[in-house]
Amino acid sequence: MIVEIVATGTELLLGEIINTNTPFLSQKLNELGFDVLYHSTVGDNRTRMTQVLDNALHRSDIIITSGGLGPTQGDITKEVTADLLNRPLFLHEDSVNKITCLFAKRKLPMTDSNLRQAMIPQGAIVIENQLGTAPGIILEHDNKIIIHLPGPPRELEGMFEHAVVPYLKSHFNSQGAIVSRILHTFGISESLLEEQIKEFILCQSNPTIALLARQGEIIVRLTAKGATDGEANNLIDQLEKQIRQKIADYIWGLDNDTIEAIIGEILTEKQLTVALAESCTGGLATSRITDISGSSAYLMGSIVCYTNKIKTDFIGVTPQIITEYGAVSQETARLMAAGIREKFATSIGIGITGIAGPTGATPTKPVGTVFIAIDGPAGIQCQHHTFNGQRTEIKYRISQAALHMLRQYTLSL
């Protein structure tokens, strides 16, 4: 089944917004086993949109559009399809009621133009929009399927998951179930990871394995086909088990897990508290920990110590250590971790000191050099890394290393 995704909207052609709908749909459809072979974008122009949709109908089996379902005169996607397929629009009563209710609930005045959103091509399946006023539409026509979804990403994503996936699964029943699982790894390069699990990558056709680089980590995506969800999940379970025998130490989460949330779960479960002394990361590691709601239960606070004086006066790093080893040194990092732990009376203290660049390098300590120390019930540990990249990338990678080190330290307690 060949799929084409057509994004509509002049703002896309002007480059004013980044199109995230098309990659979202592409990834989900590929996971479902469909072949997405074309992406197109066209503006809110009747002639050109007609040509693009006509072209798509000739080369693809399933066409999914985003955008152009709003109440304004510029929203023409449904009109274009109705004309192209000769399926006149009529007022869909259920949608009228829903839109009327929504406006009443929000206490907003409704105009006739809002009712344009309730106009539906003859014979269409209407998809309810739980987050907005524009309903979606599925049209079956001459063995082709056209699906219209609204442009706002949250609305499109919700409707795709809740209505389009079940529709496609039931319509293409013969394909059976397709299930994907993501294994998040950290601390191993893409090439080493590939080397470690090469035997599975080479020998496996179901499930398939894909390695993908994401910001600061490599993910392994397993995708299995089966007669049922259960069968596909079983296949993935077996392969995951085999993969874990090779790279268990590097896998820290599944699917939508984030390292910030995983840390939160461990600290909460083990009733541990944490404080940080951050130099080169400038508060970024602490900020990431506080991205999780409820983090005030385990994150007590931090000191960003951008000067030696603050390291000395508020965290207890002795001037002698800084003079002898430097502010960027294992010794300083260790004292920062121990110092903040003691001052803030937490189970665990973290010290981060390094060179974010682009200036500040020395012959022995290049830009990207960092020392990360953790002090806690299991004693002090310290790691030394050298990261590449621009200043903000280096800051992010250091915070990433610190959060993963915190996970490993707390898991061992």
Place this chain on the structure above:
Amino acid sequence: MIVEIVATGTELLLGEIINTNTPFLSQKLNELGFDVLYHSTVGDNRTRMTQVLDNALHRSDIIITSGGLGPTQGDITKEVTADLLNRPLFLHEDSVNKITCLFAKRKLPMTDSNLRQAMIPQGAIVIENQLGTAPGIILEHDNKIIIHLPGPPRELEGMFEHAVVPYLKSHFNSQGAIVSRILHTFGISESLLEEQIKEFILCQSNPTIALLARQGEIIVRLTAKGATDGEANNLIDQLEKQIRQKIADYIWGLDNDTIEAIIGEILTEKQLTVALAESCTGGLATSRITDISGSSAYLMGSIVCYTNKIKTDFIGVTPQIITEYGAVSQETARLMAAGIREKFATSIGIGITGIAGPTGATPTKPVGTVFIAIDGPAGIQCQHHTFNGQRTEIKYRISQAALHMLRQYTLSL
């Protein structure tokens, strides 16, 4: 001149990466006065890429592709064009030399496949790639122009600015010069901003004015056409002056300015230092200030005080104030600002306390409530805001408000 942008690469169709090249090119080309009417994406497949390029040649005057210029068998963009236009590929000696030098410099072994990158269609203009091995190509053919650029965004952006813009400007000389300028605003809504400068938006056709919402701010883009760059710049200067008479207080920067960098310039120039006491933002405001190289000259440090005890013990907020007014209050924010200023002995202290959500709201203090206080040579100021959004959005908006408040406070000194 109708422009079509064709992104190539199977990874795009799989949704594995977000396509930022197409919006970049679209924005730049629109600023140059070209009409970008179509975006297409196709995978590394000879038949389908041929069809997509052939279709583009029929409906568009200028076609710009990204991707598919690498050394592997999957990189086929040049071959497809060479076949389609009957312009055989030959080995381009200058490019061979450059690639050979680059490999020698990086001390990497070079294979025959690397030389595929030096194969150029007959009659093409070769664009040097200053950041990578793949040269770009400009082909003029039957009144159409085809431009091939590499996929890595930094390479594509660099080559577009350095080679494609001058080429297009000289080729379409009759169009004269087109210049754009961005005015960054903060603290005014899009609708109010539109209201304030409506007279210019309605009456102006050269320069044109566009209002665009960006993360946490609204930007005003002025675009002028003139016979020369100087003439276009003069037109923009005049309009900017008129616009500033209406909304000067809200404009804080131009073009590529960032608020973090602007603050750095002011603090450096006025020889001021700053420290922060952050509660709900968890270090984010400090981290953003330290995104600027050289920020250690003015940012001394911060305390993230996620507990009342840390607010009391390390910053000097009295328990009475917290009991009487609450940790999220104007009174607490003021004491945080004054306290951190005193403890860290800086010119300026900032205190931020609020509710990032989604939990923690009270009947009088909804999620998004924040108090931001600044203490310094001009006395204490405090702002009270209520922001909408998810937890991380609220954190960002609060940090944004704090940085803009810091700018205004320091400008007045």
